Amino acid sequence: MRINWFSPLPPKKTDIANYTQRIIPYLQSKANVTLWTNQQEWSQEIEKYASVKQYKLEEMPWFELNQGDVNIYHIGNNASFHGEIWHISRQFTGIVILHDEKLQDFFYMLNSDKNNYIQQMKDTYGQEGGENARLFLNGHYSMEFMAENYPLTPLVLENALGVISHNRNTYLSLSQENQWLTAYTPLPYVNNEFISDHNEQNQEKPYKLIIFGFIGKNRRLDAILQALSEFKQKDSFHLNIYGQLWDEKYVKKQIEILGLEKLVTIHGFVSHKELDLALSNSHLGINLRYPTMGEASGSQLRLWSHSLPSLVTKIGWYGNLNPSAVAFVRYDHEIYDIHQHLQNFLDNPQEYKNKGIEGKKILETDHHPQLYAQAIVDFATQVCQYRCQSSLNRIIKRVSSELNYLNPNLLSNSSLDNVSEAIKFITFNQKK
Amino acid sequence: MKIVVLSVSAPFIMGGAEIHAESLVKALKEFGYEAELVTIPFKTYPNQRILDTMLMFRLLDVTESCGQKIDLVIPLKFPAYLTPHPHKVVWLLHQHRDAYDLWNNPVCGLQYNPDGQQIRDTIINGDNNAFNECRKIYANSQNVAKRLKKFNNVDSTPLYHPPKNAHGFYSHNSQSYFFFPSRLTKIKRQELILEAIAKTHHSVKVIFAGSADDGKYDQELREMAEKLGISHQAIFLGRISEEEKLKYYAECLGVIYPPFDEDYGYVTLEGMLSSKAVISCSDSGGPLEFLINQETGIIAESNPSALAEAMDQLWENRNKSTIMGKNARKYYDSLNITWSNVVEKLTTI
Incomplete structure (x- = not known):
């Protein structure tokens, strides 16, 4: 199996680039993978496992790509990382690994000419879609509203043969559409770096809370800081923030306003090793999201790898996590629920510790990279066998446009039987 | 016995395939059969035209003409052999070679297009289905027969013919x-x-x-x-x-x-x-x-x-x-x- 893999690559600061770097060694042992990128530079480390080729959107090497068996496209919400990948996927059928389900933000960012965005909304959701896109651009609707009601998922999958989701709900919902081959496979977790035995950590107060990663507004840091500042026994905790903040100045200001200078430390971007050490020394992770775009969380897997209990929002992928492995926070009762959990943690830390231990068990059972790599290869094999059937829609569109030209009211269903039989003959194996 | 020879054409282009088809019809007539050549113009670009022409041939009805039964069809080329008929004997000049032996060869036009694989797989699928419903399959050379065996696992018999004139x-x-x-x-x-x-x-x-x-x-x-x-x-x-x-x-x-x-x-x-x-x-x-x-x-x-x-x-x-x-x-x-x-x-x- 020869796979063309389109993904952002390190050093791009995105979880998907890191995920690619980590999964490729496992995948390469089962398939011949070529990494394709439009980046000017990439981590040399990744070239130990797979060859990296650069492409230019306007000069795509279709001949070479056709020498592979299947293209795999990674699509997430950041248009600067995934925009060109989507453009290629529209032209060359393949498998889309959908890292986010709601891609409203992706298309909004992708189109510098917002008329294109409006047209895409109209094409996907009809007149209503186009009108609401206009209203959104005029400030009448929030991005959250648009993402929730107009996720634009079909548009990102318009030429896909198959879709892989790390989110079971997304998988179920796409499967019902009956338009693509669909697969669900839990996000893999790979970390060969230092992981301490959580049982041996210092259990003395203040307990260490941790939040890390690419921290945008949807990570609910505002609410977390607010909750901490209002919690009576706040001195029993210390919050460490690792990673990239959407607006560090603003966060620092909030910390100051809320009087949390001694209880909160911003560490910024640190090495994997340093972050692992910090995670091993932490007592409770905070991994809230609102809104969520349907993504699975690599951060959650990393928390579990350290047997770390965590607070997650009861929404999307997070909402379907095993309750014995996480503690839920309702998005519309964040501060109340955070307070409850902090109090419960103080009263019964072992209960939370057990959740972390359970999380690690889930990680080891369901998120093993070998299983993930095998699932990708198995699905790709299935998709390759299905490719001739993917011409079905193309031929039907062509026929319907011609019939419409002749007379849209003329033909009954029965008179189309021979056409559908002919299309079936061309696109389906008649021996099966 | 009424026989239809099926093939494709390219207006204003006259090559070996066109001569072959005409010569076959002439020979059939000389041996006392009623024979007609039926062709549809075939363009291989853009790729959509390949699918269009596959569908056109599959939709053809050459089982009878004006109430008179057509006893035999002899398709010669892709995608003419997709045409259904209870008595179909293929005499294969060649398949759409871009999808087979020319795939991965620099002359393969299909492969320079982003939908190359999709079209290729559809051609192979359609071919396999078409060959499966033939009474007999002859190839115009050992080379064509070998390719058919190699790529479609279909047996055929080489059948040589003389050049025109x-x-x-x-x-x-x-x-x-x-x-x-x-x-x-x-x-x-x-x-x-x-x-x-x-x-x-x-x-x-x-x-x-x-x-x-x-x-x-x-x-x-x-x-x-x-x-x-x-x-x-x-x-x-x-x-x-x-x-x-x-x-x-x-x-x-x-x-x-x-x-x-x-x-x-x-x-x-x-x-x-x-x-x-x-x-x-x-x-x-x-x-x-x-x-x-x-x-x-x-x-x-x-x-x-x-x-x-x-x-x-x-x-x-x-x-x-x-x-x-x-x-x-x-x-x-x-x-x-x-x-x-x-x-x-x-x-x-």
Whole structure:
């Protein structure tokens, strides 16, 4: 199996680039993978496992790509990382690994000419879609509203043969559409770096809370800081923030306003090793999201790898996590629920510790990279066998446009039987 | 017995396939059958046209015409064989080679398109289904039969036929030129011969006959000859009449035919009929079924140096060239390549 893999690559600061770097060694042992990128530079480390080729959107090497068996496209919400990948996927059928389900933000960012965005909304959701896109651009609707009601998922999958989701709900919902081959496979977790035995950590107060990663507004840091500042026994905790903040100045200001200078430390971007050490020394992770775009969380897997209990929002992928492995926070009762959990943690830390231990068990059972790599290869094999059937829609569109030209009211269903039989003959194996 | 021969056409293009179809209809009529040629114009670009034409053929009803039953259909090419009929006997000239043996070859046009794989898989699927419903499958050469077995796991029987006007070929004393009649297209490898001319020790002259598929390639070849400094040795006649063709065959020193993996290759047989030695390549496919190296012609490696050496050999040893030509004609006569054999096989269902 020869796979063309389109993904952002390190050093791009995105979880998907890191995920690619980590999964490729496992995948390469089962398939011949070529990494394709439009980046000017990439981590040399990744070239130990797979060859990296650069492409230019306007000069795509279709001949070479056709020498592979299947293209795999990674699509997430950041248009600067995934925009060109989507453009290629529209032209060359393949498998889309959908890292986010709601891609409203992706298309909004992708189109510098917002008329294109409006047209895409109209094409996907009809007149209503186009009108609401206009209203959104005029400030009448929030991005959250648009993402929730107009996720634009079909548009990102318009030429896909198959879709892989790390989110079971997304998988179920796409499967019902009956338009693509669909697969669900839990996000893999790979970390060969230092992981301490959580049982041996210092259990003395203040307990260490941790939040890390690419921290945008949807990570609910505002609410977390607010909750901490209002919690009576706040001195029993210390919050460490690792990673990239959407607006560090603003966060620092909030910390100051809320009087949390001694209880909160911003560490910024640190090495994997340093972050692992910090995670091993932490007592409770905070991994809230609102809104969520349907993504699975690599951060959650990393928390579990350290047997770390965590607070997650009861929404999307997070909402379907095993309750014995996480503690839920309702998005519309964040501060109340955070307070409850902090109090419960103080009263019964072992209960939370057990959740972390359970999380690690889930990680080891369901998120093993070998299983993930095998699932990708198995699905790709299935998709390759299905490719001739993917011409079905193309031929039907062509026929319907011609019939419409002749007379849209003329033909009954029965008179189309021979056409559908002919299309079936061309696109389906008649021996099966 | 009413027989429909099914094929594709390309308006204003006349090549081996078109001659083949017309000749078959003529032969069927000569042997007392009612026969008609039915074609649909086929364009391979853009790729959507391939799917369109597949569907068109599949939707054809040639089971009867004006209330009269059509007893047999003989499709010759992709996608004509997709046409349904209870008595379908394929005589395969070739499949859509871009989807098979030419895939991953630089001449494969399909592969330069982003939907190449999708179209390729659809062609293969449609072909497999079509072959599965045939009464019999003949291939026009061993090479085509081998490909069908290799790529579709379908058995077929090679069935040779004579070139058009086989009786009209004759031989005269050799003049100082090689003759290379063929459509001007990459897969026939005229470029390779231009490079070879540039490497010959003698002032070898090659006359090319035939027009460019795309209407432009002849100019590219002329420019290439110019750059190589061999314009006076590479003569491009364009399309010529049948009579002129027979004359060029008759008076040439030898015939050059080095295509890449040709299905059958009339040129080889026409050269043999004209009692001429034929130079071909070891990867030329169909011609190799008829050539005996150094007895009826020369089989060279497909590189300019090897071809130059072969041309030089015949150029400097005219006597040997003549002997090879005579051997070639004798060998042709021994093969019993006749239309009566073809008609008998195709109509026995």
